[in-house]
Amino acid sequence: MEEKKNVVLDSRIPEGPVAEKWTNYKAHQKLVNPANKRKLDVIVVGTGLAGASAASTLAEMGFNVLNFCIQDSPRRAHSIAAQGGINAAKNYQNDGDSVYRLFYDTVKGGDYRAREANVYRLAEVSNNIIDQCVAQGVPFAREYGGLLANRSFGGAQVSRTFYAKGQTGQQLLLGAYSSLNRQIQMGKVKSYNRYEMRDVVIIDGRARGIIAKNLVTGKLERFAAHAVVVATGGYGNVYFLSTNAMSCNCSAAIECYKKGAMMANPAYVQIHPTCIPVHGDKQSKLTLMSESLRNDGRIWVPKKLEDAKKLQSGEIKGSDIPEEDRDYYLERRYPAFGNLVPRDVASRAAKERCDKGFGVNNTGKAVFLDFSEAIGRLGIDVIRQRYGNLFDMYEEITDVNPGKLANTIDGVEYYNPMMIYPAIHYTMGGLWVDYELQTTVKGLFAIGECNFSDHGANRLGASALMQGLADGYFVLPYTIQNYLSDQITVPRFSTDTPEFDAAEKAVNDRIDHLMAIQGTRSVDSIHKELGHIMWEYVGMGRTKEGLLKALDELKRIRKVFETELFIPGEKEGMNIELDKALRLDDFITMGELVAYDALNRNESCGGHFREEYQTPEGEAKRDDENYFYVSCWDYQGDDKEPALVKEPLEYEAIKVQTRNYKE
Amino acid sequence: MDENISFSLKVWRQAGPKEKGHFETYQMKDIPGDTSFLEMLDILNEQLVADKKEPVAFDHDCREGICGMCSLYINGHPHGPATGATTCQLYMRRFHEGDVITIEPWRSAAFPVIKDLMVDRNAFDKIQQAGGYVSFNTGGAQDANAIPIPKTAADEAMDSASCIGCGACVAACKNGSAMLFVSAKVSQFALLPQGQAEKARRVKAMVAKMDELGFGNCTNTGACAAECPKNISLSNIARMNRNYLCAKLKD
Numbered sequence: 001m002e003e004k005k006n007v008v009l010d011s012r013i014p015e016g017p018v019a020e021k022w023t024n025y026k027a028h029q030k031l032v033n034p035a036n037k038r039k040l041d042v043i044v045v046g047t048g049l050a051g052a053s054a055a056s057t058l059a060e061m062g063f064n065v066l067n068f069c070i071q072d073s074p075r076r077a078h079s080i081a082a083q084g085g086i087n088a089a090k091n092y093q094n095d096g097d098s099v100y101r102l103f104y105d106t107v108k109g110g111d112y113r114a115r116e117a118n119v120y121r122l123a124e125v126s127n128n129i130i131d132q133c134v135a136q137g138v139p140f141a142r143e144y145g146g147l148l149a150n151r152s153f154g155g156a157q158v159s160r161t162f163y164a165k166g167q168t169g170q171q172l173l174l175g176a177y178s179s180l181n182r183q184i185q186m187g188k189v190k191s192y193n194r195y196e197m198r199d200v201v202i203i204d205g206r207a208r209g210i211i212a213k214n215l216v217t218g219k220l221e222r223f224a225a226h227a228v229v230v231a232t233g234g235y236g237n238v239y240f241l242s243t244n245a246m247s248c249n250c251s252a253a254i255e256c257y258k259k260g261a262m263m264a265n266p267a268y269v270q271i272h273p274t275c276i277p278v279h280g281d282k283q284s285k286l287t288l289m290s291e292s293l294r295n296d297g298r299i300w301v302p303k304k305l306e307d308a309k310k311l312q313s314g315e316i317k318g319s320d321i322p323e324e325d326r327d328y329y330l331e332r333r334y335p336a337f338g339n340l341v342p343r344d345v346a347s348r349a350a351k352e353r354c355d356k357g358f359g360v361n362n363t364g365k366a367v368f369l370d371f372s373e374a375i376g377r378l379g380i381d382v383i384r385q386r387y388g389n390l391f392d393m394y395e396e397i398t399d400v401n402p403g404k405l406a407n408t409i410d411g412v413e414y415y416n417p418m419m420i421y422p423a424i425h426y427t428m429g430g431l432w433v434d435y436e437l438q439t440t441v442k443g444l445f446a447i448g449e450c451n452f453s454d455h456g457a458n459r460l461g462a463s464a465l466m467q468g469l470a471d472g473y474f475v476l477p478y479t480i481q482n483y484l485s486d487q488i489t490v491p492r493f494s495t496d497t498p499e500f501d502a503a504e505k506a507v508n509d510r511i512d513h514l515m516a517i518q519g520t521r522s523v524d525s526i527h528k529e530l531g532h533i534m535w536e537y538v539g540m541g542r543t544k545e546g547l548l549k550a551l552d553e554l555k556r557i558r559k560v561f562e563t564e565l566f567i568p569g570e571k572e573g574m575n576i577e578l579d580k581a582l583r584l585d586d587f588i589t590m591g592e593l594v595a596y597d598a599l600n601r602n603e604s605c606g607g608h609f610r611e612e613y614q615t616p617e618g619e620a621k622r623d624d625e626n627y628f629y630v631s632c633w634d635y636q637g638d639d640k641e642p643a644l645v646k647e648p649l650e651y652e653a654i655k656v657q658t659r660n661y662k663e
Numbered sequence: 664m665d666e667n668i669s670f671s672l673k674v675w676r677q678a679g680p681k682e683k684g685h686f687e688t689y690q691m692k693d694i695p696g697d698t699s700f701l702e703m704l705d706i707l708n709e710q711l712v713a714d715k716k717e718p719v720a721f722d723h724d725c726r727e728g729i730c731g732m733c734s735l736y737i738n739g740h741p742h743g744p745a746t747g748a749t750t751c752q753l754y755m756r757r758f759h760e761g762d763v764i765t766i767e768p769w770r771s772a773a774f775p776v777i778k779d780l781m782v783d784r785n786a787f788d789k790i791q792q793a794g795g796y797v798s799f800n801t802g803g804a805q806d807a808n809a810i811p812i813p814k815t816a817a818d819e820a821m822d823s824a825s826c827i828g829c830g831a832c833v834a835a836c837k838n839g840s841a842m843l844f845v846s847a848k849v850s851q852f853a854l855l856p857q858g859q860a861e862k863a864r865r866v867k868a869m870v871a872k873m874d875e876l877g878f879g880n881c882t883n884t885g886a887c888a889a890e891c892p893k894n895i896s897l898s899n900i901a902r903m904n905r906n907y908l909c910a911k912l913k914d
Binding site: 090184193396398399566 | 795
C-alpha cells in the first residue's frame, strides 16, 4: 500500500477552544438568503434518521430537495430498528451529566480515535435533538410526574439515554418521517421511493447529480442538483450476516469513493455483544437484543469447563447451574462498569470465554444473559414492563421464554437465561468528511452512519441515533450553506450533458456485463462466501497473517463473481437478483478496504483488535505514537491497491490515555 | 430441538400490475423448524435460481418485525398464523409435515400488485402526508421537559405510535378499510399536548385523503385489530371517529 504523503486533508476545524468552535462557526459561516434558497436544489439519498431529518430541514429552510429511498416508503429505513435509545446531555437525572461529560465519554468510548471538534459539536446539539423530537410528538418514556425518563447504557456512569420502549429508533424515525411528509405535502421535497443510487455525477470537479435505478421499472434515471448528500448508512452487510436490514448496502459510498471521495477508517467495525447466536446455515440475518438489557441482565458462562461441556451437549440447561458455579466474567474483569462496559470490550470478552471452551450452546458460540437476580430484586412485572417486547421477540425466535421460572436450587429461583453472541452491527468507518460534513469531492456531503466522523474506533450505545439526527437536523443544514452560498449564480442545469451520458453508460455497461456472465452461482451463495471470509479473518480478532489470507481470498471471490455469477431474467423491469449483484460488487470492494485498513493499523483500538497487539490481560493495546491518525483510502483504479492518506488527530481538550473500565 | 419438515407451497405469481396472476406449487424438503418464514422463501428462491428460473418477488427488509416492509397473506391470514408477529418473525416450527401453505399478496384495491407478492402501499404515505405531523420547523422547540405529560397518556400514545404501516389491517378487512392505520396516527397526536393545535384539521385531512384513495369504510368487524402484528387497539378507531365528529360539528 502506497502512502501519499504530499496530500494534506483540510478538516476545516474552526478556530478557538473546543467549546466555542461550533458557536464561532455559525457566527461566521456564509448563509444563503431566502430568495436564493428557492433557486437551489439538493439531492438527499436515504431516508433514515440522517437522510429524513436533513431532507425535511433543508426543505423547511427553503431549498428544493430530491429525496431517494430504496424501500417502498421513507418510513422503512433501517434506523427504524434501533431499539435502546438516544443519548443527550440534559442532566435531567441530576447525576452529574454535562455536554463536556458526554463529549468525554464519546471520545473515550471511541478509544481516542475520533475527531475532537466533531464530537464536541455532537454533544452540544444532543439536547436540541430531544427538544425537537418531543415537539414533533415523539412519545418518549416518562415518569409518573410527567417528565422524561432515562436509562443507562454502556460506557457511561450517568443515565442519559432517552427511550420509547424498545422502539426508540422507530419513534425517532417516524418523527423525522412526519416532518418529511409535511414538506412533501408542501411540494418542497420530491420523494422517490424504490429508487437506488447507482452513481454520482461529477461536473468540473463538483458533485452535480446522481444516476439512480428505478427498482420497479429497471430503468436508469438522471437527476441533477447543486449539491448531493449521501445518507445511505453503513457497510455491515459486507459480512453477509449482520443485524443490518437486507437492503442495507454500501454501493452509494463505494460509488462516491470511486469518484474521488476518500474512505476513512474502514477497519472500525462494531460487533454488538448481545445478538441471538447463529443457528444453521440458512440464516439470512442476525437479530439484535437491545443493549438496554445489560441494565438488568447479567452476563455469565459456567466456571467449570465440565458444566460448559454438558451445556454444549444439551445434558443440562443454564438454570441447572447454581450461583456459585457461574462466572459473571464482565463483573469480574471490569468491576467499575461491570455488565455496562462498551460494546467492543463486552464482545471480545465473550469471544475470549468461548475460545477457551466455555460457550453455552451446541456450537460453543454463545454466552448467557440472565435476569434471575433482577427478577428476584424487582419482580417479574417490572422486568416485563421494561423488556417485555424483547422477551417476546426472543421467545418467538428461539422458543425459550426468558421471563419463565425454570428451576429452584436451595431456595434460589433461576429463570431461563437468554443466549447471546456478538454480531456485526454498525460501522464507525465511512466516507471521510471535514467539519462541514463535506467529502473530498466538492459539493458531495455524507451524513449519519455513512460518514466516519464522530465515533472513532468504537461507538457507544444510543449514540448512533444521536449522530444521525445531529447531522440531519442541526449540522448539515448549516454547513451546506457555506458551500451553496457561492452556487447561487449557478442556474439549474440539464441532465443532457456528456458527464451524465458517461455515468449512465458506465452503469449500463456494468449491468450488461453482469447479465452476460450466465454462470452457475447465485448472488447469495457468493455473498455468503464473502461474509464467511470477512468474519473469519477480518472480524473480532485479526492477525497480519489472517488479513493477508483474506486479501487473497477476496481476489478469488472477485474472480468467482466476475466469471461464475448467474442472474436470471432480463435487465428490463424488476430484477431483484440483478440489484443484489450490483450491491455485492461493491461489498467485495468494501471488504478489501476493511482488510487493507486493518492490515495497515498495527495496533488494537476500539472495534479493531489485532491479536498481536494486546496487553498480558488481553486488553487492546493502542499505539498512539504511530497510529494517532485517521486512515483515509484514496481510490487508484479497480485492479490497484488503494493509496493511504493520513489525517493526523490533534487533541486539545482531552488528555489521551489508556481506556480503563476496571476502576 | 426443532425438527425438519417437508411441505408444499402454493405461491401467487404475477409478472406485473396488469398481467394475469396464478398459483404455482413448489415442494420444500427438510426445512429446519428454526428457519424463519422469509428464510424459507430465500431457500425457495435459491432453488429457483439454481433451476435458472425467476425468483419470487416479495417485500422484506429489517427481518425483525419493525420496518413494516414484509407482508404476505399466509393461509388466509395477514402475516400468517402467529399473533402479534410479522411474517419475518414467523418461524417454520409453527407448521407441520405435509402442510400445504398458501401465500398471496395483500388483496386490496388501494394496494395494487407490483410483482408476485409485492404490492404498492404508497397510499399509506399519501395519507400521512395529508396531515400526519405536527407543523413545526427544526430549531424552534422549547425544553423537552417544559410540558409534563402524564405517564398514562404518553404510554397510550406510544401504543398507538407502534403501528408499523405494514397494511395488514387493510388486507384483513372485508371492506379494505384503512381506519386502524389512520386512527393510530390520529390517536398518537390526539393524546399528546403537542398534537392539540392541529387536532381538528389533522383528522379531517387524513380521513378525506383515506376516502379519496379508495379505502373502504369501517363496519366494526374488528378483523384489523385481530390480525395486527403490533396489537394496535380498535379503541383508536373510536377515538378517531369522536375526533372527526367533533371537528365536523364545529365546521
